[in-house]
Structure formats: structure tokens, C-alpha cells
Amino acid sequence: MSLPDISIVVPLYNEHEVFDKLVHRLQSTMDSCSHSVEVIMVDDGSKDQTALLIQGIASKDRRFKGVLLSRNFGHQIALSAGMAHAQCTKALMVIDGDLQDPPELMVPFFEKMLQGADVVYAVRKNRKEGAIMNSMYWLFYRMLSRLSEHPIPHDSGDFCMISKRVLDHMNDMPERSRFLRGIRSWVGFNQVPYEYDRDGRADGKTKYSMKGLFKLAYDGIFNFSNKPLKLITHIGLYTILVSVIYLTGVLIKKLLGYEVPSGFISLVAVITLFSGVQLISLGIIGEYLARIYLQVKNRPLFVVDKTVGMDD
Numbered sequence: 001m002s003l004p005d006i007s008i009v010v011p012l013y014n015e016h017e018v019f020d021k022l023v024h025r026l027q028s029t030m031d032s033c034s035h036s037v038e039v040i041m042v043d044d045g046s047k048d049q050t051a052l053l054i055q056g057i058a059s060k061d062r063r064f065k066g067v068l069l070s071r072n073f074g075h076q077i078a079l080s081a082g083m084a085h086a087q088c089t090k091a092l093m094v095i096d097g098d099l100q101d102p103p104e105l106m107v108p109f110f111e112k113m114l115q116g117a118d119v120v121y122a123v124r125k126n127r128k129e130g131a132i133m134n135s136m137y138w139l140f141y142r143m144l145s146r147l148s149e150h151p152i153p154h155d156s157g158d159f160c161m162i163s164k165r166v167l168d169h170m171n172d173m174p175e176r177s178r179f180l181r182g183i184r185s186w187v188g189f190n191q192v193p194y195e196y197d198r199d200g201r202a203d204g205k206t207k208y209s210m211k212g213l214f215k216l217a218y219d220g221i222f223n224f225s226n227k228p229l230k231l232i233t234h235i236g237l238y239t240i241l242v243s244v245i246y247l248t249g250v251l252i253k254k255l256l257g258y259e260v261p262s263g264f265i266s267l268v269a270v271i272t273l274f275s276g277v278q279l280i281s282l283g284i285i286g287e288y289l290a291r292i293y294l295q296v297k298n299r300p301l302f303v304v305d306k307t308v309g310m311d312d
Contacts, residue, residue, distance in 0.1 A: 004063075005035040005090045006110065009082030011075055012054070012097040013044040019053045022097055023064075029103045030063060035090075035110065040065045041097075042082040045072035058309035066308030073302045076178035079158060081302045084171055085310065093161040094180075100198055101159040109161040109194065118166050118189035121181075122159040124198040153193060157181060163189070176294040176301070232281045239277055 008026065015022070030037045041064060043051040054066040067085050069078065079094060086092050091113050095101040101122070109120045158180055162170070169187050170180070185191070253259075 002036070003087050003089050004038040005088065006033075006037045006106065007086035007088035007092045008037065008039045008103065008106065009042065009079060009086060009092060009094050010039060010097050011042045011044055011078035011082060012046065012050050013072065013075070013078070014046045014048045014050060015097045016046075016048045016050050016053060018098055019050065022099055022103075023057055025099065026064075026103050027061070029106050033107055033110075037106075038063055038065055038087065040067060040082045040085055042066075042078045043068045044075070044078040045069055055308050062309060065310050066306075067310075068305045068308070070303040070305045076158075076180055077302050079180055080171075080178055081304065083167060085307065086167065087310075088167070089164060091161050091163055092167050094158050096159065101157075102196070105194070105196060106161070112192055112194065113161060113163060116190060117192040118163040119184060119187075119191040120161045120194050121153060121156045121184070121191060123153065123156050123193045123195045125195050151185065153185065153191075156193070160184065165189070174295075176299075177291050178301075228284045228287070232284055235277055235281070239274070 010022070010026075012019075026039055030039070041054045041057075043054055043066065051066075051068050054064075054068065058064045058066045065085070067081050069081060073081075083092065083094075091110060093103075093106055093109060095103055105122070112120045160181075162184065166184070166187050166189060170183055173183055175183075
């Protein structure tokens with residue numbers, strides 16, 4: 001059996017409610033495309049019937065493949081597992097299983113690839129997550145852009161299409177704390193934006209909790225920037241400068257006979273200030289140490305329970 005031109009990777013976690021709609025739209029997209037396509041559905045340790053649904057569609061339609069992970073490893077790891085199992089010869093597309101990323105964009109994405117793009121990343125013009133979440137996303141991307149040593153496009157998530165050579169380079173990167181949109185940007189080559197209106201979920205509830213979103217944000221900041229470490233040095237220098245200025249002022253007032261601050265309250269305020277600076281500094285250092293700790297253990301990124309519809 002010849003290898004497909006395009007692979008579509010879809011991570012799924014408890015998505016039985018939207019599964020039939022997802023399959024229908026993927027099949028319609030593949031039927032309208034003149035190139036051979038495979039869909040790799042990655043079950044990220046679902047607790048519902050998602051794994052059985054993947055096995056069912058793979059047995060009916062040979063274009064669908066399944067990678068069933070042994071437990072829940074998280075969205076970014078599930079995507080990495082699908083990318084590692086892709087057999088495409090030309091391009092790979094990443095979409096979420098909730099249909100907020102329209103699979104129909106595969107065709108215009110691939111047209112841009114044929115025009116010379118190595119990465120076509122989707123840029124969200126509009127979101128339907130609500131005003132608070134939209135504001136948080138807006139702030140995060142602009143803060144990440146300021147902190148990162150290399151540019152990461154604003155308002156672009158994992159939804160994209162990448163060439164085979166970009167896929168190979170991304171698969172070769174061994175880091176544990178995955179932030180794929182940052183890794184994709186870091187690889188380089190010819191990267192082209194594609195604007196689209198992001199839909200709401202087709203069905204069900206989001207699987208990204210607020211805690212999960214903050215973890216993803218931390219991975220993006222601490223994996224692609226050393227500026228937080230430099231910030232500690234700057235805070236220390238500014239704190240010393242303020243302390244020297246304050247002590248000099250107190251000493252001058254004392255020598256001139258003026259009344260100077262004294263007592264328990266001022267002492268507590270100073271100790272609290274410096275304690276807070278120290279704890280924040282230790283927390284930032286701890287974020288980097290935790291990533292080093294995970295990296296040196298050299299465990300596999302994921303464990304596969306079984307694959308469905310794939311060659312040995």
C-alpha cells in the first residue's frame with residue numbers, strides 16, 4: 001500500500017459526543033481532495049467510548065488510523081504521538097477534535113504548501129470563548145512574543161500544516177515540556193499565516209481546564225525564554241539600589257537631626273518585601289530546574305497501548 005501524501009493528526013480525549021460529526025467532515029474533506037490522505041486519531045487515555053469509536057471507524061475506512069495511548073499524557077504529548085506515527089510523504093496537518101479547527105481548510109493549506117510554504121499556520125481573527133478568555137489569550141501571546149528569543153506569531157495555535165522536512169525536525173526534538181507552536185516556529189523555513197474565524201465547539205465541553213491553560217502558558221514562556229532568569233538579576237540590582245538610596249536618605253536625615261522611621265511596623269514591611277522577592281526568584285529558578293529534572297530522566301514522551309490500521 002502506497003504512503004499517503006497528507007497526514008491529519010487529531011488528538012482526542014473524551015470526545016464521543018462530537019466524534020460522528022468529526023468523522024463526517026473529515027471524510028467529506030478527504031473525498032474532495034485529489035491527494036491521498038490518512039487520518040491519525042490519537043486517543044489520549046479517554047474514559048468514555050472514544051477509543052472504541054476510533055477502532056470502529058478504522059475497521060470501516062482504511063484512511064483512518066488509531067494510536068491509543070496507555071493513559072492521559074496531555075494534549076501536546078498526544079499531538080507528538082500522532083506526529084511520530086505519521087506516514088505522510090508531503091505534508092502533515094494538525095487539528096483539534098472539537099471542530100473548532102475546520103478540517104475543510106486542508107485544501108487551501110496544501111495549495112499554499114505547493115506554492116513553496118513549509119509551514120502554514122492558522123491565525124485566529126475571531127474567537128467564541130468569551131470576553132475574559134479572549135483577553136487572556138490576547139495578553140498571553142503578546143507577552144510570549146516579548147519574552148521569547150525568537151518570534152512566535154500572535155494568535156496562532158497548533159492548527160497548521162507543515163512539510164515533511166519540518167515534521168522530521170520536530171520529531172527529532174527530545175524536549176519533555178512540549179509547546180508545539182513554539183517548536184514549529186523555532187524550526188524556521190518559510191512560514192505563512194492563514195487567517196480564519198475560529199468556531200465554537202461542535203459539541204461537548206472543553207477539556208482544557210484553567211490549570212491546563214496556565215501549564216501550557218508556563219511551558220511556552222519557560223521553554224522559549226531565559227528572560228525570567230535575567231529578570232531576577234534586574235530585580236536584585238534595583239532592590240539594592242533602592243535600599244542604598246533609602247539608607248543614604250535615612251542617614252542624612254539622622255545626621256541633620258530629623259526624625260527617622262523606626263519601630264516594628266517598618267521592620268516587618270522591609271522583611272516582607274525582601275522575602276517576597278526571594279520567593280518569586282526561587283519560584284522562577286524552580287520552573288527551570290523542574291524542566292531540567294524531567295529532561296535528564298530521559299523517559300519516553302508517551303506509551304502506546306495499541307495502534308489500529310497501521311502497518312507493523
